[in-house]
Amino acid sequence: MTSERVLIFDTTLRDGEQAAGTSLNPQEKLELARQLEGLGVDIIEAGFPVTSQGDFDAVRLIAREVRNSTICALSHANDEAIDRAWEAIKRAKKGRIHVFLSTSKVHLTYQLKKSQSQVLKLATSAVARACRYCGDVEFTPMDTTRTDVKFLYEVLEGVIDAGATTVNIADTVGYSIPSEFGKLIEGICKNVPNISRAVISVHCHNDLGLAVANSLEAVRRGARQIECTVNGIGERAGNAALEELVMGIKTRGDQYRMCTGIDTTQLYKTSRMVSEFTGFIVPQNKAIVGNNAFRHQSGIHQDGIIKKSNTYEIMDPKDVGVPSSSLVLGKLSGKHAFKERLLELGFSLDDETLGHAFKAFKELADKKKEVTNRDIQSLIGEEIRTATEIYHLDHVGVSCGNQSMPTATVRLIGPNKEILADAALGTGPVDAVYKAINRLVCVPNQLTEFSVNSITEGIDAIGEVLIRIESGGVSYTGRGSDTDII
Incomplete structure (x- = not known):
């Protein structure tokens, strides 16, 4: 029996980036988009072009470079946002405009201050405008699960008549439970006269820890697209986790009788890549991709x-x-063995990048008896970050003790290869280094997070430092890893 296909709509680059403290630059977004394409994601929501020039540039770059997945741009239900979304994706091989507008009573009363009839008119006219640009248009009635159901049916019928090819049922605040959410999907299938002309999608948040359960129940009741993020990252408590949804459908085929186009052997690598780029560590007990999932x-x-x-x-x-190789890598290992391990982990590097990575591997192997898979993933992450750096940390030295004033000396290589050096006192070694760097780069900012985590095991483990700063209202994330950290 042929299984029916469920479309996977990944919004890691849009909703995932809305997780507090996350900020991705266009090149990082492109790298992640390429990985999502290789994973087999059907639709990649690349960003929200009208919100900033940076987001517009990232969406446009991804639309040009990624050819196998549909590239989607999010848009408010107004002309400016829709026009901007189209400008960003118009060179995509397969493009989609995703229009959203609140429909719940609480949003209409306190946020939009509009009547139901006004919202219905706005929704249908926005979809019609998007359809003039693009044949693939999605509409989301935001806060669907708290929307009056009769009004919801009316809105869905109206936007489908206006040209929407996908209607997305959003549990925006993670309020619903599986039985209730499934009943809502079933009601839409029965009571929206033209629903057969559109794909029913679901977008569930995890405020009550039910995002995956709600999404899977929706599939049982008629939904054929699931919106999700890698590792479940996203606004507040996050979104439905892509890896859990996909493996739930695959493992319990007896219940769902569905399939996806996802290459599940890429899930672990994709999870670690998202973690590396966003700075959000995958919990040890995380289903499917956590370190303890198969221990x-x-x-x-x-x-x-x-x-x-x-x-x-x-x-x-x-x-x-999940890598299962028993091949031990150490200081006597050659480039061929290193390259084979990279391929096993899902990394295919050009000769120049491989050379840099192998040099870093040998330096690490001199410090550690055995180099683990997580060590190697960290090395590759360092190579990616190094390629995009503006200032290079050439030297850092600290002096501290219980009877001395913490002091740091820092030397940077600037954007024009100039040498910049300074020293500073602080309340501790980290504070002293932070102050010295700030004096050199002259960019006003506030340190909002500093953390150190061991990403491998043992006394010679690699540690990762995560720093988040805010400057000009924008959050930036910096990461670095080594066996010698501060």
């Missing part, structure tokens, strides 16, 4: 796994791309 400590469980893996594993780790 067994209980003696009874270990005994079962040794005898037959499916006694305690419902998925094969290889199916989600």
Whole structure:
């Protein structure tokens, strides 16, 4: 029996970037978009072009470079935003404009200050304008799950008549529960006369921890597109996690009788790449892609796994791309073995980048007895970040103790290869380094987050430093990893 296809709409680059403290530059967005394309994502929501020039540039760049996935741009229900969205995606091989407008009573009363009839007119006219540019138009009645259901049916019928090819049912504040959400989807299928002319999509937030459950129930009741993010990142408590949705549908095919176009062997790599770029660490116990997802400590469980893996594993780790190689890499390993491990982890580097990465690997191997997969992923992340740096940290030295004033000396190489050096005192070594760098770059900013985490195990583990600053109302994230960190 042929399974029916569920479309995967990834909004990591748009809703995922709305997670507090996250900021991606256009090149990082392009790298992630290419990975999402390789993963097999059907639609990539690349950004919200009208909000900033940076977002516009990123969407336009992705639209030019990514050819296999549909590239979607989000838009307010007004002419300026729709025109801007089209300008950003018009060179895409497959483009989509995604128009949204609030429909719930609380939003209409306190945010939009408009009547239902005014909102209906705005929605249909906005969709009609988008359709003049693009044959693929999606409409979201924002805060759908708190919208009067009769008004919702009217809005959906109106926007489909205006040309919408996808209607997205959004649990914007994560309020719904599976039985209720499934009933809503079923009601739409039965009560919107022209619903057969559009794909029903769902977009669930995780405020009650039910985003994945709600999305999967919607699929059972008639939805054929799921909007989601890698690792479930997003506004507030996040979105439905792509990897959990895809593996839920695949693992429980007996229940859903559906399929996706996702190459599940790319899930682990994609998860780590998103974590690396955003600075959000994947929890150890995260379903599907967490470090503990396929680790067994209980003696009874270990005994079962040794005898037959499916006694305690419902998925094969290889199916989600978890590396299982027993090949040990160390200071005596050659470039060929290093390249093979990179390929196993899903990285294909050009000769120049491979050379830089191998040099960094050998330097690390001199410090560590054994180099792990997470060490290698961290090295590749460093290579990507180094390629986009403006200031290069050439030297940092600190002096501190319980009877001395913390002091830092810093030397940077500037954008024009000039040498910049300074020293500063601080309340601690980190504060001293921060002050010295600020005096050199002369960019007003506020440090909002500083954290140090061990990303591998053992006393010689690689540590990662995450720094978030705000400048001019914009949040920026910096990351670095090494065995010697501050």
